[in-house]
Amino acid sequence: MVTVEELTTFCKKKGLVFANSEIYGGIAGFFDYGPIGVELKNNIKKEWWTYHVQQRQDVVGIDGSIIAHPTVWIASGHVNGFSDVLVSCTKCNERFRADVLIEDLLNISASSLTLSDINEFIRTKNLKCTKCKSPLGEASAFNLMFQTFVGPKQDKDAIAYLRPETAQLMFANFKLVAETARCKLPFGIAQIGKAFRNEISPRNFLFRMREFEQMEIEYFIHPDKHDECPFIKHVLEYELLILSSESQIKGTSATKMTIAAALENNIIQSPWHAYWLATEHNWFVKLGCNPEHIRVRQHVTEEKAHYAKDTWDLEYEFPFGWKELQGIADRSDYDLQQHIKNSGKDLSLYDEETKKKIVPHVVAEPSTGVDRAFLLFLCEAYLYSKERDYVVLRLHPALAPVKAAIFPLLSNKEELTKLAHKIYEDIREDFPAQYDTSGSVGRRYARADEIGIPYCITIDFDSITNKDVTIRDRDTASQIRVPIKQLQQRLCQLLKQEIAFEKAGVLVKKENNTQHNSDDPTSNTQN
């Protein structure tokens, strides 16, 4: 498996991700996406939004601001409760995140330890500063929200916070959104946007950043209808293992079986919660993740966030071990009730059936880090090819930053470059393409493979007489000859995975590999 150091080096070299402000020595926990990285990141967000919002009838989107009224964060509990435990060296003043220090020194899981547990550990195990070996002081809570002042006065009343999660904007805007978008339960509100946490120990490249991006849904249901999820059976059965672009195996992964069993045995309380776990798993698999690389895990009582009734994580096998990819919490009506209390506003909905006002429950909150998803798709795609002696980035075509590269066989023959450039201009009308004339075609293939371009098109002397070109497949290196007239259409079909390369060098029709249409649980909610 690729190491995180290899990935970091690769990302810098190929323009995917750089440390922020590298010329000034960087700043821990902040990264900049380069020319190739920004396209991959945008594609991940676009695919998420299409799947979770635009192709569903029961989810609408918002885009809230990063700085909100500070009472939002008092109501949510973040001002009082959103903290990690910090411990300092009594001599050199170095500061550590206590649970991470304990995990590193004692090699145990410390995520569910309380503040007094931690102080107990430090005393009894006689833990020392890892830098100067002096004794550690008393551990204390450290709030992770970045704080600033809004307006010309810099006093207590002007304090505001950078949001530590996008979720609260969905709650604060709940009533306005439900009314203006005419939402009927069950329905979700989705958002993609930056969030900020002043992590004591940012680490593992894009895994734990101080500035990161979230893709979140708050899914609201009628409080009495936790059991009415008509599509649960279908979503649990639906599985398609795309192990590579060549082979497809239908089956049910271990993860799906775990979810089904947990539901069967009432370990997951609501089928809606299970539905979203399975749906999220499907999304990653649909975009090329090996389903066996994702597992589910229920939070133990001590590690649940203050708002959560029940939380399940999707975990991914990162290069540094199995870690949280996505947390899916059942937040019940905690947040809406908190905002009702703090704002004095009526945030209930009117239930036509019972003629009563109800406060909906958030049965699931699928919450994915964009940067973690980026890391996952990179890990899945990264393959050092011994045969080719370089890295091939086998990204799903929908995620590939550049969809096609166009090469004139020789760069100094005008009849070739003119035709090639014309083809390039036509193609980039429909999708991102690259025009490359530099070095041998082999060198150009290598450059294209390294940034995951699915198809390379070469224009040679035969192209002028026969009016056709070569398309080469990134993963198999197979080539076929296609008439220029059909090129655009063939590329579209290839990118949509309607057709594929056979080893023999011919195109074949693929089986339909998306069933997301029928995932839609709520065909008639927003009439």
Added chain:
Amino acid sequence: MVTVEELTTFCKKKGLVFANSEIYGGIAGFFDYGPIGVELKNNIKKEWWTYHVQQRQDVVGIDGSIIAHPTVWIASGHVNGFSDVLVSCTKCNERFRADVLIEDLLNISASSLTLSDINEFIRTKNLKCTKCKSPLGEASAFNLMFQTFVGPKQDKDAIAYLRPETAQLMFANFKLVAETARCKLPFGIAQIGKAFRNEISPRNFLFRMREFEQMEIEYFIHPDKHDECPFIKHVLEYELLILSSESQIKGTSATKMTIAAALENNIIQSPWHAYWLATEHNWFVKLGCNPEHIRVRQHVTEEKAHYAKDTWDLEYEFPFGWKELQGIADRSDYDLQQHIKNSGKDLSLYDEETKKKIVPHVVAEPSTGVDRAFLLFLCEAYLYSKERDYVVLRLHPALAPVKAAIFPLLSNKEELTKLAHKIYEDIREDFPAQYDTSGSVGRRYARADEIGIPYCITIDFDSITNKDVTIRDRDTASQIRVPIKQLQQRLCQLLKQEIAFEKAGVLVKKENNTQHNSDDPTSNTQN
């Protein structure tokens, strides 16, 4: 013309934009985009990115973090120089942005006044607090950057800033981007992202916000090649006035003539600067802006930013007057030289021709506020129809949040709803669509028109026997009958504006109205 109050009310009612944290009374200068607004905003960003990055060979993108190493903002001059003048009431302590106060009280332009000018005005004109009428104190500079602390220590060394512009990330990453993306001059680096300014007086809805979003390009050229812009003639000639979806007039707008004349008379120094002014104008016009609603204006010496050699604004006629839509500054090599000085790093490029190292010049920095563009497209689209007695949002199809609405004629006839829902599911595979069964078809047309849905599709009893449906055009209310089999393709053509509605109710082929391909100035820069 629509007033800003009307727009604000409309935006809230239809789910486009809300004041942030409205349930807590809002927070000045911060807004949340609702379900329809987020789609429009995303479409604007997508269209900008496609036009400025993906369809050009000479521009690459990045996505830098909002918080950067603080030295970035020392080098850029923002820590010392990015301020407005603040003045407080000596009695009630109310604070004002001094230039705005002077403009409001004296009805003169105050944007080029210095701090001592302002204090002079306050004394000689005897200006008073607008709230309690007491005397004003001494005015002073107020830095507009939001400040926070990064890491567990909250001391001087931990100070960091929320970026007040996206631009600096392009400079700080300049060398890494140029190398990894193999850029050759002239080339641009583009970025879309949030920026923050602690405005003393946020105002005019989305026009002056404290948290806003920018779409920026830094366009780098060889310092000795300011005059080598081969495409300037073409871009100045290229104009197509799309006054409505029905009528198109080719011609040259007053704005284009102004740019051409300024270049001719050396008022604009570099054809590259003129090229970008014209290109930006083209982008807005391409997406439906009346070219006569945009004008250009050169900054006078006093109002230029500290980094600018020459700045031109594109101004738009907002409901509150002609205001800056987009500033296009010639930043010369100011920023790169500052970062070279502060980082000690070599940020020069090697010039193959002269075999010398050169520090490129930023000849133009097309910088648009996403939110201002949103406001512009809203103003252009907003039309109260007397005939229909409601607002029709005549957005360009590429910007429309929802592309098509699907209505079964009656909601209680299963043969209709089943067919209609099937059509809806097919359509939303390709683009955002809405399914609506509530109320009369007339009421549903109204709801669709108000959020700018270009085409409504009605499924009636004839649809079952004849296998065809009605498509209705938002702007003309004309209707045509189309076979269900051809629906998808026709909709695609309509949305791409390849075909249009004739009054008579037939579809006709439209003239090609985009020439952006040939805008590309640098066909061979990234080989």
